[in-house]
Structures are given as C-alpha cells and as structure tokens.
Amino acid sequence: MAERKTLDERQQMSEAERLRHSCAHVLATAILKLWPDAQLAYGPAVEDGYYYDLDLKHRITPDDFPKIEAEMKKITKENLVFEKVTVTREQALSDAKTGRLGALTERPEPSRFKLENIQSIPEGEAITYYKSGDFLDLCAGPHVMRTGNIGAFKLTSVASAYYKGDEKNPQLQRIYGVAFKNRTQLDEWLKMQEEAKRRDHRKLGAEMGLFALDAEYVGPGLALWLPAGGAIIEELETLAKQTEFQAGYVRVKTPHIAREKMYVTSGHLPYYAESMFPPMELKEPGVNAPEAPADRYYLKAMNCPHHHRIFSAQPRSYRDMPLRLAEYGCCYRYEQSGELFGLMRVRSLNMNDSHIYCSPEQFAQEFNAVNEMYLKYFKIFGIEKYVMRFSTHSKEGLGKKYVDQADLWLKTEEMVRRVLKESGINYEEVPNEAAFYGPKIDVQVWSVIGREFTLATNQVDFAVPSRFGLVYRDKDNSDKTPLCIHRAPLGTHERFVGFLIEHYAGNFPLWLAPEQVRVLPITQDQIPYCEEIVKELRGQYVRATMEFSNDKLQGRIKRAEEAKAHTMLIVGGRDQAANAVSVRVHGKGDLGSKPRAEVVAEILTAIRERKP
C-alpha cells in the first residue's frame, strides 16, 4: 500500500500510476511466496516505477531478482482481480494482529507495520483493503482491474531505507521496479536507461573535462568549471546577456554575502536558515557599537534581496519602470551531503537570474515577454517537450502557507492565467502549491531521450518589495510599491549544463562546443597553411586548434572524434593547392573539400546564429 493521500490526490492518480502501484502489490505477493515471514511496510508508485519497503532476515540482492520476477510473472498470468474491501477498524486491527494483513495467510507474528499504520488512520475515516488472490493488503487504492493488465515489468534495484524515511526508525529493504502496459514500452524504457547511462553527465563531464568536484579541498557540491566547461558557460552567459539586452534588461553585479539584517528583512531568516550556509561572525568596530554582539554575514542563497537594495539605491519614478535587473549571480545553498548529485544537486549555483520590477498595468506584457524568452531558448536548444506548472494558492492557506492578501492572490493569479491562456503556451495549473509570496511557475523540460528535468522557476512576488520598502514615484506623485517577477529561464549553469550534456550526449552544437574546430594537416608540409587557418579562425574568437603528430591521419581523426571536437578541417596537399579544406563534422562524417573562405564563413555564421 502507499502512504495515505487525500481523496483528491487519489482521484488524480493517472492510469500509469495505478499500473505501477498495482505492480508493487504483485511484487509483495511474489516476495511472500518466497519468504512468507516478510513484514511489509509501504509500497507506493514513484516516478517511472514503484517500490516496496519490507523487513526480512534474508538480504535480498539483484541475484534474487530472476526468482522474484518469475513468481511475479505467474501472478500476472493468473490475471487476478484487485478487489476493494471496506472493513471496520476492529476487523483491520484483528487482521494485523493475526499476521493476515500484508500477507497470504495468517502468520505467527503480527503484521507490525500494518498495525501501526491502522492506528494512524483518523477515527471515522474508512479503512479499505485490496485483495488479489490470497494477498490481502491495507490499501486506499486505486488499482487497475486485474494483475493481467500489467503487461511488462522489471525489478531494477534494491537499497536500504528507513521506515517512514526517519533515521530513528529501523532500516528496511527497499526493492525498486518498473511496470508498463506492454513489452514495447518496457523495451523503450530500457533503451532510454541505457542511453541515459551512456549520456550520464558525470561520466561525460569527466571524460570531456567539463567540470570537477573536489570534495577534499573545495568542498562537496561545489563545482569547479574546467576550461572546456568554462567555454560552455561563457557561451551560455553571452546568449543570456545578448537576449536580455535585446529585451531591455540592464546588468548589475552584487556581492556574494550580506549582513543578517538583509535576510531577516527578506524573511529568509530564521525560516530558511537550514538551507543556507552557517554565518560568519564578524566583529565590526565602527559599524557595530563596541559593546554590540558580533555581526553575522551570510553567503547569499538567492540574489533577490541584493537586487531589491539596488532598486532602492536610487530614486525611482514611473519613467524607470519596468526596471529589469539581470545578473548571472552565484548563490550558495546548503544541501545535505547525502543529497548532492553531480551537477544536478549542488551547493553553489550560478544562476541566470533577473528581477523585473513593474506596475500592475505592465505585468501582463512583462510576464508574457518572459514566457516568450523561454520559448526562444527552447528553440535554440531543440527542447521540444516542456510544460509550465502554474502553482496557485488555496483560500484555506491564506495567512498560514500564503501571505494573507486574498485580493492580490486572485488578481495576480488571474493575470498569470490569462497570459498563459492567451499565449497558447503549454501549461497545467496545480492548486495549493504556490510560494509564500505569490504564484509560481515551474518549468519542466524533457531531454531528447525523454527524461524530465525541472529547469527553472518563475515567481510573482507581491509581498517582499514592500518588506524592503521599495517604491516608485507614480504619475500622480504618490509612492507605489512595484510588483516583482523573479525569473531564470536558463536556470543555473550547474543544472542546465548537466541537462545539456545528456541532451546532446556531449556532442554540443558548434556554438557551444568546447572545441569548435580541429585542423589536421595530413603531412608536415601543410602545417603553415593550417596555422594560418587557425589564426584566421581564432582572430574571430573561434575555439580552433591544430593537431599534428606522426600518427596516421585515421588515428588522429579517431582521437578528434573521441574528444568530440565539432568540426575537423583536414588539409592535404591538394586541399592546400586549391586553397581549400576537407570538412568532417562530428556525427555527420566527411563533407568533402570546399574553398577555405566558404568554410570559414559557414563556421562563423553557424556560431553567430547558434545553429543547432
């Protein structure tokens, strides 16, 4: 069974989720057939699959998987009905005590996790079982009709997990699996897994020298961008700067630290303190009074407060609005070391940040322009599938989960909703998941191999600007508080480059490729001519190098391919005589000999236009 969800949430369970959750029951049944004394805890559907947590003396390993899968196969072949049974609390308690729940029969030991679970169900709430064959489980459902609906499945891994995720509880064994309607879907999934492994950003990142994690000296989760990765993030920043310039943004730069007062004012302290690095305690004669306690400086976990202070550093009038402050600012968040993962979960985040301060009248246009910028980026990076998850408030949460300004919530959400609808953008609305200060939009994208990434968050903020006393002088000479849109379409360098590595399998388009052009003279005689080509390209800021050695050409081509150099220009005596080069593009192969000037022009155009 899965942890209890609200009725709403259960009804929203997709067909795929029902399938995966049902397969967790099949897995449990198979386990019990092999090890009848297994004590089951929870077995929910998760992204892509499901798991079941259980306590068992035998230590399950992947070597056991074929045996378990064979039992599961039998159960799906039997095509058992998932039957829902509503029972009284007394009946449920009794079945748990006799070991019958989460089991195939009564057993000498009580079903202790099920027992605890029943006790946690509030009085008056219905208690339901799902029964399939002999297997009886405490479960709120829903399920598919029959075990035969599960067309294909596979166990994927086994790990330790604390009961209810709490490290004070006993450790259980967690068996993970996947389930699909049919064999074709499973095969596709397996293929994608293989492909994802081949494209793993940690593996390619190391092979290509893009980044390094140096837990010993620098610290865990703090990426060092090596020269090849440095070239990529430089290109991304240039893209952002050019795009933002054309969209009327102005650039600022702010320190990476601030005094405690900044984050108390923003509201991040004390509530967000756990996600921030601990403070630096600084004695400040002349700033603190001599007898004052030491001042605390924090590493910034977000750029907004610094930008707010820039807003208020100069008097602002309606003529200055909208004011769009942009910065590739580096923020620091304290993620638990166990949760760190390559570039995907890190502690230093180079963020494509901006804050747009505007009047309510300007909001729709500004918000729409932000969305258009996203679409423009999606096109550049060949991102075909995306969704904008629009999280709104709930009336019940006002004053608790959400700042207590009912009218502003409704008005702002309606503005956002209208823009999303009218622009025809792909979005879905999720109630009761907004941020404290306003509605937000999480942008999810899918890589070319179909894996999902949360790249960026847009947020409308109608509360914090007033906490910082931000105002602009309006036409009527009165002081108004601006709205603020937080946006970061390219997310952080860390996550975005992590995504791009997988998306391109490291074969970046020319404009992004760390090594854009490698020139290969066939013999020594072509070296001066090749050096001239490299000089010409580098003069135009193309990352071009020449490689000559006594190795055979084929070996050198292979090395360039392995290094993922985008374009090879191979020059033999005939090429040189014709003032030409032979072009070979990674993934496209040999494109033949062409006039040098034409090739150089094509390269420059492809870079300037950021061709895919």
Added chain:
Amino acid sequence: MAERKTLDERQQMSEAERLRHSCAHVLATAILKLWPDAQLAYGPAVEDGYYYDLDLKHRITPDDFPKIEAEMKKITKENLVFEKVTVTREQALSDAKTGRLGALTERPEPSRFKLENIQSIPEGEAITYYKSGDFLDLCAGPHVMRTGNIGAFKLTSVASAYYKGDEKNPQLQRIYGVAFKNRTQLDEWLKMQEEAKRRDHRKLGAEMGLFALDAEYVGPGLALWLPAGGAIIEELETLAKQTEFQAGYVRVKTPHIAREKMYVTSGHLPYYAESMFPPMELKEPGVNAPEAPADRYYLKAMNCPHHHRIFSAQPRSYRDMPLRLAEYGCCYRYEQSGELFGLMRVRSLNMNDSHIYCSPEQFAQEFNAVNEMYLKYFKIFGIEKYVMRFSTHSKEGLGKKYVDQADLWLKTEEMVRRVLKESGINYEEVPNEAAFYGPKIDVQVWSVIGREFTLATNQVDFAVPSRFGLVYRDKDNSDKTPLCIHRAPLGTHERFVGFLIEHYAGNFPLWLAPEQVRVLPITQDQIPYCEEIVKELRGQYVRATMEFSNDKLQGRIKRAEEAKAHTMLIVGGRDQAANAVSVRVHGKGDLGSKPRAEVVAEILTAIRERKP
C-alpha cells in the same frame, strides 16, 4: 626627525623627499615659536608631503594654519643651514633631559619622545642631530642645504594619531603639509587637488549611478554595481576575455568558498587569517566523521588555490604547458572598517585574475607576454606614465622572510630582470620587498591629472605549486613541478573603475560609456524615425536610448550632457528628410549633420576598436 631607516634607505631618499622632510623641521620650528612647550615625536616625509606628530595642550585647527605658515615663511626667508652634528649617547640623553632636543632652547620639561627614541637606538650606532637656526632635532637626515631651498609649502590638514601608530600609546596631533621647490609646483599641486576633488570617484560614482555602498544591509566595503557601472565592468570583462583569448588563455570558474584544508595547504592559514573573513562552521555528515569537529569553510581571499586544484584535476603533460587559467574571480578580504575607502579599499574584489603554469624554459616568453598585455591596456586607456616596481629578495631574509631556495631566487629574479631590460619597459628594482614565494612586480600608473595608483601585482611563484603537489609529465617521462605566474593587469573592477572615473572625469570613451548614444527628436514628428535609429543601434548592442519630452531642446541637451551621455544624435525635420542626424559628442560639441548610415558605422567602429 623620521623613524630610523637603514643607511641604504636613507641614501635612496630622493631630492623631493629631502625637501619635504626638511619642511617638517621648518614646521616644527614654527610650532615651537608659537607654542614653546610642544613635545615633538616624529616628522617624516610621506607621499606628496610630510607631517609632524606632536603633543600640545592647544588643539590645533586649520584656523591656526595661516599663523603657523607665516612663521614658516620667516624661517625659509632666513635661509638657515641644515647642519649635521654627531654626538655621544651621553650628550644626546642629556639634551633630551634638559628639554633642548626637538626645541629652540632648554625647557623645564624633558623632551620625552626624543628621550625614548634615543634609548631605542642600538648601542654603537652613531647618533646625529640636525640643527637649523635655534632648532635642534634628533635626526638621521638627510636634508636639503638650507631652509631657503624650500620654495613653496602649504599646511593641508590636522588629525589625531597614536604615538608610533599604536593605539595603546597616547594620542598626538599630526599636522600635514606639502612642500615644493617653487611656487609653480605648488600651484600645479593645488590645481591637481581641485581637479581630483571634482573627479572624486565617490562623488561621480553616485551622480552617475555607477555603484552604491550599502553598509546597512550588504555590509561596509561591499560594492553593489548599479546598471550604469554594470555596463562598464561588462565592457572591461569583454576586453579582458577577448585579449586573453587571443593570448591563448582558457577560462575557468570557481566557487567563492573552500574548506580550511585548502588554505592550510596554500599557507594562507593561519598567517593570513586576519585578512580573511571568519570561517563558516559546517557539520558535514558523510564528509566529516560523525565525531569529527565541524568543518570550516572560508570565503576565498585569492583565486590561486582554486586554480591550482583545477591544474591538478586532470593529468597534465608538457604538451599542455603553458596552461593559462583565467577568471574574473570575486575574492573577499577583511579590511578594517576604518580603512575602507570608496572603491579604492574594499572587501569584495572582482579580480582580472590568471595563473600561468609553465616550465622554466617557457618562463621568459610568458612573462614578456604578460608585460606586453599591460602595455596594450595602457594604450587603450591612455595611461602614459607607469612604472613596474620589481621587488626582489635579500640573502639575509632566506628561510625567514623568503622561502629558503637561494638558487631559485637568483635564477628567477635574473629571468625577470632580463625580460624587463630587454623589453625596454619602464621599471625600477627594489631589493628586499619580494613576496614570500617569489619576486613580484607592483604596477603603478598615473591618472591623467598626475595622481598615482597601484593597480596590479604580478608575482612569480616557485613554492606553492609544490605545496599542492602540482606536476606535469615531461618529455623524459618524469614529473616536474611547474612555475606559476600570478597576474591581473586590470587589477580589480573596484580599483580600476575607481581609477578610470578619475582618469576620465566620468567622461568615458564611447565603448565604455554607460550611456553611449542618446537620440533626441526635436519635435514629436521625428519620434518614429528616432525609434528606428535606436532600434538599429540596439540591434548591434549599442547602449542607445531616445529621450523626448515637451522641454525645449536646449534643456534636453543640457540634461544629456549632465548625464554624460557620450554621443547625442539630434534629429529635426530637415535631418529626417535627408535620412541624416546631427551629431553632438560630449566634450567636443556640435559636429554637424551627417548621413545616418555613416554615423551608425562610425559609432560601431569606435566601439569595436575601443577608440579613446
């Protein structure tokens, strides 16, 4: 008298320094004529002038300056000889006790600071006086011949200072003044002072909205770069990136923090701890053992250790050398709050940093290329006067002040010396002022109004790479430790922009100007045409805006001048009809009407070529 210097240092005293120090004696004489009970301490020459520290009941204010200066004038008119007298220790002690030293006659009170000073002179060292008229001072000299050599002088300010600069000692009054060979030099200096005031980077920085210091929320000495300043530093970074790309550098990016181990390895801890921000104490389960003390993270005060770790993140061979890692890295240094000054003395430093790892054979060429880059920058910024102060080690300091590798010191210094000599660069050698790890070069430049700035430091480092175990595989298959050149020709954004504000008086050349082009339609009818021009320019990333209001043109031109917009394009009906614009450049005035295409092309060329 001045604090005792070595004979070498005294002999190096320039004529101007002797003049200034002599004027301190004249100042002291004048003070004693007015207040015979003044107790004199020290009166050295300093940059641009001199001061004398003294204890006196009467609180001297600038209102007293005319009276004191009148007395000084009398003394220089008398043209007294500065007479050197060598005395025995007994004689000196006796003269101090009778109040005769640092005075015009014997006095009821002993000359207590002089007495203490005599006692601090090592036994066996000569004790000398300088006598001018009745004034007798304990002084090692040297001086000018006569008081009449001081052609012009002026008292400039008075402040409090602790005796010997130690806050445990009593507070004295410090009177500052300047002195010159003649009136013309003084007038020039006064004019420069006026000009420097007019060009004060704090004043212009605020007026032009370049930066803000927000001690209350962000912290003292932590500059916020506002949009106009953001445009300037962006241009500077682009200049650095382009220049460095052409010089074969590669770009990296590193976090702003690191673990304690990093700075213990580099040798910065514990010796440099006082100049760093205090650490963040972080409990790291999974990284620290559970029972281990909390880990310490430090804000980086320099980029080198991070770059060293990038060097060692990948295996390096002689083929990779020289490896030139570049980063505009932001470092943090804890300057005492009393020492902070605008952008000139700050706590966050955005540094044009790079580390060049090379073999000894490559050193000369690399070092020379660095110097050439300096000269290139000087040309771009119209810096005509500079000097490279080459600081070398002393044999006596080996193993104490300097890492104990006599041969490496001599060899490296000789390499540097040869490069400096052969390149014909303007340099001076200063013995016994090197860094611990190698010889260094401080680059001093003069702004257009003749003020001196220390912009940058180059350093040769032959010790730290081995502390980090940096090696490259050489041709003979052995591991060698590279030399490392630290260099930052554009210094920090903070100091360099502070310098540039003064240098240009805020009237930046077109490529650097925050507002490059302001387009002014004379009447409403020209608005669409002007918008087209703005669009065309902005399409090429020119910072262009249009301003229209009902104010008269003259008023709008005046406003643009005040805002230091570089180029104004004024468009009337006739201009528009001829597809032309009237050009007005800040500081050059009206340049007449020209075809629009020609003007746009000129603007783009001036920006691309970074014309002065």
